[in-house]
Every structure is written in C-alpha cells, then in structure tokens.
Amino acid sequence: MRVFITGVGVISSIGLGKDAFWKALAEGKSGISPVEAFDTSNLGRSNAGEVKAFHPRDHLSAAEVRRMGRCSQMALAAARMAITDAALPEGALSGPRASVVLGTTMGEAGVLEDLDHAWIAKGLPGVRRAWIPKYGSTLLPIHVARAIGAEGSVLTLPAACAAGNYAIGLACDLIRAGKADVIVTGAAEMLQELQYSGFVRLAAMAPTKCQPFDLNRQGLILGEGAGILVVESEAHAVRRNARVLAEVGGHGMTCDAYHITRPHPEAAGSIGAMRQAIERSGLQPDAVDFVNAHGTGTKHNDAAESKVMRDVFGDRKVPISSMKSMLGHCMGAASALEAIGCLMTLETGIYPPTIGYETPDPECDVDVVANEARKGKADIVLNNSLAFGGYNSVTCLARPGKLPAPKETTA
C-alpha cells in the first residue's frame, strides 16, 4: 500500500508555515541568533536557532496555551497548519482510524526545568502541583489527538536527533499494516538551558555558526521548532481527492551499538540504514537524486556521513546539503523539519544550500550544495539522520508516481 504526505506544518526559526520556511531555505537565510530564552553569559556560547516569531495565541486558545508546555504548543500549532494544508475537512481526523505519532528528544523539557528549579530553590512547597501532569514526552501526541479528535494510537518516540524520521517511519508502517488510515506525525523540540549547557560541556557546540562538511567546522548549533506531516493511505487520499505532496518510500533503521554520543567511525549502521531505505523503496542507489544530510557540523558526524555517501553511491557524487547550517540542530524536530524541506525539493526541483561553506574537507569528499541553492533533478530524495544512542534512520521521499509499486511485506 502506498503512503502519501498530503499536508505539512512548520514552526521554525526561519519562518512559520511551509511557504515562509521554504522561501528562507531556498534563499539560504540563517535562523541563528543570540539566545533570548535564558542567560548564556557564563557558558561561552550564545547562539541558537531559536524560534522568536512563534506567538502561541496566534494558533492556540488561551486554555490550550495554559495547559501545555512550549514543546506541545509548537507541535499543536504545526499540526493545525498541516491539517489546514492537507485540506482535511472538520471531523476527518476523528475516530479510531486516525492516530498521532510524534518524535522528540526531551519533550516538555521546560516544564521539568520549572518543576525542578522550584523544588531545588524553594523546596517542595514551591512546586506547583498543577504543573506536574504537564511533564512527560507522552503529552505531545495527547494534546494533538485531543485537539483533532484522533482515537487510534497516540505514541511518542523519543529517538533523540533522529526522532522525526522514526515517527514518520512508524506512522507509515502503521498505515501499511492497515492499523490506521491517516496519521498526524512529525516531531517537536524546544530549546532549553540544561540541554544547551550540556552540549557546551560536551564541547560539541560551535562558537557562532554551523558549517557542515567544511574543513574548519567547529561543531553544532542548537535549534528548535516543530515539523508536522499528515500521512495517509493511498486509498484514503484518493477517496477524498487529496492533493499529494509526496510519496513516502522505504524507511531504514539500524542501531550502531557502538557509542552513546559518537557515530561509528566506519558508519556501518548508518550505511545499513541508507541501503535499507533504498531497497525498501524498490530502488537502486542510482535512482537517488539528492540527499538531505544529517550534517550537524561536528567533526565526527560529517566525516561519518561522507563515508556513507561514498559507500552507498560509489563514484557518483549525489548532491548533498544540510539545512542545519540555517536552522541549527533542532534535535528531535530536525529530521521532521528536514523531511518537509525534502518534499519542497521534490516539488520545486531546488536543492537548498549549505550556507557558511568555505573550505572543502578532504575527509568530506562529497558534492555539497554550497552557499547557493541549486536546480536539479528531484524525483527521489533521501532524508538522513543519525542520533544519540547510535540510532540511525533514513526516509526515502519521492515525487508522486516515481516509485515502483510497493511489494507486499512478509514476516
């Protein structure tokens, strides 16, 4: 059974909504700026892809804003955009055949911070009881499902920096297995002080900008946001005469089982995930037109990813680019936002650039779409992600009609 993406919603540092997001990506606009959410003056780093233009009340009721943390607020706002974009009529997401599957790294990290800080600074009486049930990454899909009326599976996949791809992959598997007709999926993540400090202390954060694949890259820059997609079975989409943005092909998942923060130096797991995504789409590597890189801008990641490209594609240099040069690393939300960028590439034939690319790195011998967007063939693209815990995940996205008929799966 084919699975289609029929609507998307975006909360990002470079724009709200698909159109603003894509315009900024194609123009190479950076969303990196000094952090305002918390004091960074003692940390030696101050930049992030912070979403400053998100005003929850533009998207949510006052009651909704009150009862959810920032992460859920962004998820629900993006979900509403995606549902509008999909032109789903009122009630189309009600009932047991609609599900919500979302990814995140930390979920409501800000709620926990408030609870923890109150407890540590003022003792237990300082903790607001009504805030306790607002914590937990499980709440993201609960809030969304409650708002849209979905009554099927309501799941959170905490898969760190690959969470978006994991959620999209499971959502498509659920549809292919006949467990749901339509699923609101994607991921959300908020910038938060402990997380920010942690990346600084791991010496993983660049001083000012993120320069994926550059010889002098100095690390990642954190970001935040939400990328939400409506995925539907072919039958459901055809029945309601939906506009199809893209078809989801195969999805690859592996685990390095090597190190909690570093990718495997030989990238075996990551190579395996990319091969799975291609094979499960019924394709050969030569069908792939463009790869959206995980491209965090750390030494280890970009070198490992370049190995993957060489191993999977051989001498053919498939264009590759990293949106993290503009968005920063939006952690759990990253691969969901990037999936949306990928389907815009399919629609427009434009590869978004990797900005800040100055000096080629012999260790990253790949065809980087440097600094300026590039026009090219865009029938089949891969969205690559690697994550903390050695989680690897790759999703294949295709222009409608460009994938072979899916094979029936067997156990």
Add this chain to the structure above:
Amino acid sequence: MKPRAITGLGITSALGTGSTETLAALAAPSSPATATARTPIASFDASSYEDPPIVEVPGFDPTKYLGDKGLRTLDRLTKLLVVAARLSLHDAGLKKDGQWAALAPERVGVCCSNAYGSLEAITELDRVAVLEDARYINPAKFPNTVSNSASGYVSIWEDLRALNVSVSDGNCGALDAIACADIFLETGRAEAILTGGGEAMSEALFLAFDKLRVLGTNGTGARIGEGAAFLVLEPLELAKARGAKVLATITGYGTSFIAPKDDVTLLFSSSEALERAIKNALDDAGITASDVDLVVSGVSGIARFDDEERTAIGKVLGSSVPVTAPKQVFGETLGAGGALGMAAALACLDGSAPACLVSGSAPAKVDTVLVTSVGYYGNASAVVVTRGS
C-alpha cells in the same frame, strides 16, 4: 496480529533480578506483598521521609551481571534495563555465556518503553545548574539526561544492531512497544526484538506522585515502583524453526484514546478507552470474551483509574472473570508496567496460581490471558497472550 513467540524473559523488579526468581516469587503461596523484603531505600537519601510508599528492586547489584567496568557514569535506569536485556537474551538462548549462540546482532533489535527518562540524571545536573552554575555540569553525566539514553545503552552493551525504537506512552508504553515490535517483525526489520520497558526510582519521581496525592498511606493504596523487563519476541514460525523454547505466544493487541475532558491538567480516566482497547485486542487475536481465562490488570491502587479499569474489564468480559493486580507487588512501574504485567501473565500460563487476585476466583486452567493498562491521559492498551505455541 500474526502469532509472536515469547522466547525469553529478563526482569529486574521488586521480586528480585532474573525471571526465574520473579516467577517463583509470584507463584509462592504466601502473599507476595509480604515476601517483598523491606530494605532501606537505595536510590536516594530517604531519611527525611517516613516509610515512603515506594518499591525498589531490592539489593540491586548490576556488577553481578555486568561486571564492574564501565558502570560509573551509567544511571540506575540504564543498569536496570541492561541487566534485564542481558538476562532475556540468555533466557531466549540467543546468547550463551555472553556470546551469541543464535541469530546475528544485525537481526536483533530493541523496542523499549519508558515514561519519564532519567529524572535522577536531570535532577542531579539541574541541582548543579541552580546551586552553582550550568557551566559546571558533568559532561559525562549529560548523555543520561536524554530520553532514549538507557535504551541506547541496551544496544551498546548487548550489541543489538537491527534497530532500537524507544516508546513513551506512560504506563501503557510497554504494551504499545509490543505493537511496535509486531510491526517491525512483520516488515522483516528484525528476527528477534527485545520488547519491554523500564522505569527507575528517584526522589523526584516519588515526590511528583506524592505531591499529586495519589499514593497510599499506612501500607495500603498505591506505591510507586521501579524495574525493567524485556520479552524476546520472534515470529512464531521462525522461533520454532530455530528450536527455541516458546514460553507463550502473543496473539492480539488493541489500543484506544478518548480525549480528556478535564481542561486544566488533562488527567483523565475513562472506562470507554479500555473497553475499546480490549475489544480491539480480542478481535486482533480472533477470540471472544469467553476465551479469556484471566485478566492481568494495571490496577495500581489509584482509585479513579482502578475503578474505570475494572468497569471496562467487567463490561467486556463479565463480572466473574478473574482479575489480578501485580502492581500490588511491583508498584506502579510506569514504563515497565506492561512488561511486568506480561511477566505475571507468563507465570500463570506456566501453571502458577494467580497472585494478587483482586476479583473472581482462581481459574482451573489458564490458557489465555489478557493484560491491560489504563493511562493517565485518556489512553488505554491491551494485549492477548496464550499458552505455549
């Protein structure tokens, strides 16, 4: 769903470490609640709390199972999960004396539920950030704050490379992990998947539930618990083909969500969600209500959820169906809850008299068990498990 063989079980729980110990303790004729050793709280300094209503894994010593190297920076949640994983792999015969004995590491994956992550690690670093300065937080401890860290360590320690999928859905998560594993087996992503979950005791976890005023007092009511359990799931035919022992077979899963009515906290209990989940699970298994010999419920001692759960069970399966509540022994272990419920079901399928019976009378035979869980936000899940193969 297609039948999924349970070929191995590994547990760290209030009844000890190791599936044999746990199942034996569950089968003991004396009340398991009294069999739980009263040991001092080990996971945090509890000296300022008088008899806190919490349940720990007694005398948990990971070095006995993992050696003493590489444990220093791991948190309690990770150690509970890795020990359970190692035990389950050996119980399933996939490993012997630490070495692979069947299947390849590329074909074995993990599907692991957890509700709240490592509150221990997050709180420890938050303490440094608040009382000193965020620039002094220990980078070696920072990875533990990430929600999927413990699950990732399971793959690292046990070399499980097929896939690792973490699931978060409160106390329904471990049953939902079974549904995810089923799909991953169906799509050929792995030949065996360690499926289960874990939750670790911490001061923050205890205080959160205590502050919500849902825990019991004077030895009655709900206790918050900890533990981890993994079932090794394989497609039944493949398990038989490799000559694995089949402890039991999972044949059905159902879930449902009813939007919370409460506009402030979203805490919501509804019998309707579980009624639907149970019906879906029975349909999925191709059985009827009368085929269910026993229900292993998620009843934990929190009245507003217990009442709805028992109402739903009664409505779908009738008022005479025997219902157990293993959380009386294990405590409410959240992300691990459904996995420990599955362990309790296995004990009964293996012939033990049902422990923690809260309604009905002990059945003469137990061939089919329904395991249920009601979440705190309107969600509910159920799994059907049957004897042998």
